[in-house]
Amino acid sequence: MLKNKSYIGISFIILIFGIYAIPKIVERIQDNDIVKGDRLDQVGGTTRRDDKLVKIGPAPNFELVNQDNIKVSNETYKGKVYVLEFFFTTCPSICPxxxxxxxxxxxxFFGNPKFGLVSITIDPSHDTPEVLKSHAKLLGVKSSNWNFLTGDREYIYNLANKGFNLYVGENNKIKGGFEHSGLFALIDKNGNIRCRKDNFGNPILYYDGLDKKGVRDIQQDINILLKE
Incomplete structure (x- = not known):
């Protein structure tokens, strides 16, 4: 009699466990989440969804002239999240x-006063404020928070190569005469360069502006920074 009661009790416990656990297991399988966990995330090199964006450090200070011949600096973007690139208007390859x-x-992010864009030319002898204004118009730029900047060549090259560590240079052997990366820098409201981690947990530093995934990633991370 006691044995029968024990079996009934065990069976009842198993039944309750099944009612609670099985739907959870099915849900995790459907979400492809069945093998994920703290240890496996670290071993497999996957990025945890709750990881915060990495703070690389303060973005370098800058002061240049925009397409309206107005001085613009990093202070102009204080309190704003912004994306920064280096380009030139006559670029025949990656700039378009x-x-x-x-x-x-x-x-x-059009219309959001807490977001902006910065495009700095690496061909300032050609890309005057007037040229940059025409280029912005040709692109169909609408945001008043998107500045196209020009200035002293040596200053700009130091800003790119030593400040942001984004390579720019002259090369007469290639079409267009200049070379540079297709990467975008993401800066937060406090002036810090921010980024996500790759699949191995390493900071990516900058975002690929030539790749749809890179653009999608930076848009997602802009949203995160705007909410901070």
């Missing part, structure tokens, strides 16, 4: 793709 990516980002 970067411009399209920046336009996509502009469209996603």
């Amino acid at each position: 793709k970067m411009n399209l990516s920046m336009l996509d980002i502009e469209k996603s």
